[in-house]
Amino acid sequence: MNHKLTTEQRNERSEQLDQLSAREIITLMNEEDQKVPLAVKQALPQIERAIEAIVNKMANGGRLFYIGAGTSGRLGILDAAECPPTFGTDKELVTAIIAGGSQAIFEAVEDAEDNGEVGRDEVRTRLHSGDVLVGIAASGRTPYVLGAVQEAKKLGILTVGLSCNTATPLSQWVDYAIEVSVGPEVVTGSTRLKAATAQKLVLNMMSTATMIRLGKIYKNLMVNVQATNDKLRHRVINIVMEATPTTEDEARRYCDLAKGDARVAILMLQCKVDYSTVVQALDKSGGHFGRARGQLMVQGK
Secondary structure, three states, X not given: OXXXXXXXXXXXXXXXXXXXXXXXXXXXXXXXXXXXXHHHHHOHHHHHHHHHHHHHHHHOOOOEEEEEOHHHHHHHHHHHHHHHHHHOOOOOOEEEEEOOOOHHHHOOOHHHHHOHHHHXXXXXXXXXXXXXXXXXXXXXXXXXXXXXXXXHHHOOOEEEEEEOOOOOHHXXXXXXXXXXXXXXXXXXXXXXXXXXXXXHHHHHHHXXXXXXXXXXXXXXXXXXXXXXXXXXXXXXXXXXXXXXXXOHHHHHHHHHHOOOOHHHHHHHHHHOOOHHHHHHHHHHOOOOHHHHHHHHHHHOO
């Protein structure tokens, strides 16, 4: 069956790969990599529909789960792990599940992907009806991922499938199918290359656009960033300075008053209100910066 998968086909351009110099190899890889964003562009309508559905679920209290095996699973883990520091989300809001568990993050557990029942169990024990499950599989036919999305469908959980082939079993099972066909890999079947790059780009879009729509960004500033080290504490001060006409000393003072929360510092400065008033507005808006700001602006008139 694999001969039907473009990700498993031989790439004619790299048939003499073992005879090439290092410069020739990386030139070829670079040329092939340039096809990836163009393939992602073709899938933008699919990605948009999936994001709108995810935003709707998460705005109503749902959580986002990624599930995958091997490289696909690791990419889900990477994206989920970056959401709390970037967008100030609870670590439970975006979660990644990988076939083989934590061991598979650092080393290959190849047979884990073949067990669809384990994927079903993960969904039964960890997800609720209001959540979203994104199945990630370059082939679009990984049993572990298929089992998970099939169980999710049975439980009424919204499902999204991200694959790098067309007309896949994964796409047939999910509510929203995203297919990014990047073509054969330079090293035949090594989907850690173009396919993985495509998946990373789509996951970047999915989490970022979702969080922006949920009010985690102001203009293009990471106002929800968590100041957990010196670099990020300086970033918070710079963000406050970018968002408000203020000096570095004043920005630092307001960051202290805001307990390191850039959102609170910005709104205190922009709306001329105290800490507790801003916190109440953010709570009332569900943490949506734009709505909280609008509410405070109206109150100040």
